[in-house]
Amino acid sequence: MKRYFAISSAFAFLALALFQLSCSNDNEPTVGTGSIVVNFSNMAGDAKVALNSATYTNAAGEDFTVSKLNYYISNIKFTKADGSTFTVPKDSSYFLVREVDEASQILKINNVPTGNYAGIEYVIGVDSLKSIEEPENRKGILDIYTGPTNEEAMYWNWNPGYIFLKFEGKSDSSTIANGKYEYHIGGFGGRSGRTLNNIKTVKLSFGSQAASVTTTATPQVYIQADILKIFDGPTKLRIAEKPGVMFEPFSANIAENYANMFSVKEVRNN
Known part of the structure; x- marks a missing residue:
C-alpha cells in the first residue's frame, strides 16, 4: 500500500507540473513577425548616379562617368535600442545591388520579430563560409552559372571567389585603352591558404528614428551609397x-574606402 501511494503521488505531482507549465505557456505573449524594406540609393555626392550619361568629379579633380556599379550586401542584422539583435537567416541574407536594375536596390526582409529597431549591420561582399560551399549550395543571387551573378560576371573562375564590388566607367585621366577604368574588388581570405581578405562590415545607426516593425506595418529604411x-x-x-x-x-585600400560610403538618409514607418 505504501508503495502504491508513493507511485500515485509521483504521478499526481508530474501531472500538476505539466498542467502548470501548460498554463504558463498559454499566458506567455506570442512574438509576432513583420517585414523591413531596405532601399539602397547610389549617389555621387548629392546627385543620383546616372549610368553612361552624367559626369562626376572625384576628390583628385578627375572627371569620370559610370557604366557599371554592382555590390553584394549580405549577413544582415538589425539592432534594437536595448542592444538585442535579430540576425536574418543566412540563406535569406544575400543580395546583389545593381545600378542597372532598380528592383535589385530594394531589399525586403521578412519574418522580422516585431519591435523597434535602432540600426542595421551588414557585410559588403560574400563571407568566407558561403564562398567555399559547393556550388549546389549557392543558388539564387549567388548562382555562378545562371542569373545576375553570371550575367554580371561577379565571380572569378580563375581565382574562385565572388567580386564584392564592381565599379566601371570612363575618364580622360585613365591610361587604359578607350579611357576606361575598372575596379573589381573581392577576396575572402583564401580557401587553403591566407590571401587577401576584403570583406567589410558596415554598422549604421538610425539615429533618432526607429524602424517600428509590427505584424501590419512595414518600415522603410533608406540608405545612400x-x-x-x-x-x-x-x-x-x-x-x-x-x-x-x-x-x-591595393584593392584593400579601395575596400577600406567604400566601407565608408554608406549612410542612413531616413526611416519611414507606414
Missing part, C-alpha cells in the same frame, strides 16, 4: 595612377 567615397577615404584613389584594380594588395 556615395560613390565619391570610393575615391576619397583613408586612401586617395586617383584614376590616373590606378585605372584598373582587381586581385592585388
Whole structure:
C-alpha cells in the first residue's frame, strides 16, 4: 500500500507540473513577425548616379562617368535600442545591388520579430563560409552559372571567389585603352591558404528614428551609397595612377574606402 501511494503521488505531482507549465505557456505573449524594406540609393555626392550619361568629379579633380556599379550586401542584422539583435537567416541574407536594375536596390526582409529597431549591420561582399560551399549550395543571387551573378560576371573562375564590388566607367585621366577604368574588388581570405581578405562590415545607426516593425506595418529604411567615397577615404584613389584594380594588395585600400560610403538618409514607418 505504501508503495502504491508513493507511485500515485509521483504521478499526481508530474501531472500538476505539466498542467502548470501548460498554463504558463498559454499566458506567455506570442512574438509576432513583420517585414523591413531596405532601399539602397547610389549617389555621387548629392546627385543620383546616372549610368553612361552624367559626369562626376572625384576628390583628385578627375572627371569620370559610370557604366557599371554592382555590390553584394549580405549577413544582415538589425539592432534594437536595448542592444538585442535579430540576425536574418543566412540563406535569406544575400543580395546583389545593381545600378542597372532598380528592383535589385530594394531589399525586403521578412519574418522580422516585431519591435523597434535602432540600426542595421551588414557585410559588403560574400563571407568566407558561403564562398567555399559547393556550388549546389549557392543558388539564387549567388548562382555562378545562371542569373545576375553570371550575367554580371561577379565571380572569378580563375581565382574562385565572388567580386564584392564592381565599379566601371570612363575618364580622360585613365591610361587604359578607350579611357576606361575598372575596379573589381573581392577576396575572402583564401580557401587553403591566407590571401587577401576584403570583406567589410558596415554598422549604421538610425539615429533618432526607429524602424517600428509590427505584424501590419512595414518600415522603410533608406540608405545612400556615395560613390565619391570610393575615391576619397583613408586612401586617395586617383584614376590616373590606378585605372584598373582587381586581385592585388591595393584593392584593400579601395575596400577600406567604400566601407565608408554608406549612410542612413531616413526611416519611414507606414
